[in-house]
Amino acid sequence: MAENPAYPVGLRLTGRRVVVLGAGQVAQRRLPALIAAGADIHLVSPAATPSVEAMADAGELTWTRRPYEPGDLAEAWYALIATSDTEANTAASAEAEAHRVWCVRSDDADAATAWTPATGHSEGVTVAVLTTNAKGRDPRHTAAIRDAVVEGLRDGTLVAPHHRTRTPGVALVGGGPGDPDLITVRGRRLLAEADVVIADRLGPRDLLAELPPHVEVIDAAKIPYGRFMAQEAINNALIEHAKQGKAVVRLKGGDPYVYGRGMEEVQALAEAGIACTVVPGISSSISVPGAAGIPVTHRGVAHDFTVVSGHIAPDDERSLVDWAALAKLRGTLVILMGVDKIGAIARTLMDNGKLADTPVAVVQEGTTAAQRRVDATLATVAETVVAENVKPPAVIVIGEVVTVRPDSSSRASE
Structure with a gap:
């Protein structure tokens, strides 16, 4: 005869007597939730793990330091039996049945009258998963x-549109280096809440395909700016949509505050009286080299790294970068937006003392399926970039860390 499925239910244990037999690893995992539920916990065990002892010392439960004895489950509403003594567990289980106490057994789920589900929480929602087939109970399956x-609740993919929460104003979301899996959980959730998304070319474009049909997606590069600078037009678009009461996400590549002009947008929104949330992102300056197997620091090789923008050439009067000082540093130099200017950058560094044979790596489309890495030296990188047809977006790494491999050790001691 097939076993009837378990009946799922929530228990209000506040102020109600709960008996826990045993104070090992199982009890250590289960007690915090019982404490959070406000249960009147009575623990019976001759010994306990340090964590369980700390709970008792903090007054979160009452601990009787002895083995189980008949009568321990009297007046209990719920029992967790988790000792290492099978005979004691069986006796306690029988007592629970006699007293009509719902009982969880850690050693024999089939002999229990209740089971602890795999639980998780997300913004006021508790998820509890039970396997209904007794013969197929697998805690790994329910946990998965x-x-x-x-995860679906946190990133918004499992929330129906009419149940969506809304973050007022504008959210500046750092989308990470390119792989859509590398956006933060909060960033993904805000995307799921959005009515309007204004996206950069360097943002994780694959995520846009997952948005519901009603979401208006605007390519920041295609906003008509007329007499305004492009950034001003983006600011105006953010303000205009936010004033219409829409949930607006400004999706950027990397981190909004690392060469993303994020603060300019925050300032414009503040001036317009628009609430703004900034969600940090993983910067490509560290993550892209890492994805290509390059550590920006490594014991005995580089103790520091410097990140600069190569968007403006070294000989341009608008440049704020002290390239002469950078040439004298021993650490790693990471250059963003520098592919088009790499020839001038390399010459300037060598003219100021950087060795011509300094290793260089250029990583194009880092963390995506199109990622590729091109290695060179400071003397050859300009011609290599042309010969290999390297195009933006790409991250340039200059320094000895480029030669470090997983199977090699540090070539110098700290």
């Missing part, structure tokens, strides 16, 4: 389902 559901 729980994790998938919680």
Whole structure:
């Protein structure tokens, strides 16, 4: 005869007696949730883990330091039996049945009258997953389902449109280096809440395809700016849509405050009286080299790294970068937006003392399926970039860390 499925239910344990037998790893995992539920916890065990002892010392439960004895489950509403003594567990389980106490057994789920689900939480929602087939109970399976559901709630993919929460104003979201999986959980959730998304070319474009049909997606590069500078036009678009009461996301590549002009947008929104949320992102300056197997620091090789923009050439009077000082540093130099100016950058560094044979790596489309790495030296990088047809976006790494490989050790001691 097939077993009837378990009946899922929530228990209000506040102020109600809960008996826990055993104070090992199982109890250590289960007690915090019982404490959070406000249960009147009575623990019976001759010994306990340090964490459980700390709970008792903090007054979060009452601890009787002895083995189980008949009568321990009297007046209990709920029991967790988790000792290492099978005979004691069986006896306690029988007592629970006699007293009509719902009982969880850690050693024999089939002998229990209740089971602890795999639980997770996301913004006021509790997810609890139970396997209904007794013969197929697998905690790894239920935990995997729980994790998938919680992740969907957190990133917004499992929330129906009419149940969406809304973050007022504008959210500046750092989308990370390119791989859509590298955006933060909060950033992904805000995208799921959005009515309007204004996206940069360097943002994780694949995420835009997941948005519901009603979401208006605007390519920041295609906003007509007329007499305004392009950035001013973007600022105006953010303000205009936010004033219409829409949830607006400004999706950027990397981090909004690392060469993303994020503060300019924050200032414009503040001046217009628009609430703004900034969500940090993973900067390509560190993540892209890492994805290509390059550590920006490594013991005995480089203790520091410097990130600069190569957007403005070294000989341009608008440049704020002290290239002569950078040439004298021993650490790693990471250059963003510098592919088009790499020839002038390399010459300037060598003219100021950087060795011509300094290793260089250029990583194009880092963290995406199109990622590729091109290695050169400071003397050859300009011609290599042309010969290999390297195009933006690309991150340039200059320094000895370029030669470090997973199977090689540090070539110098700290």
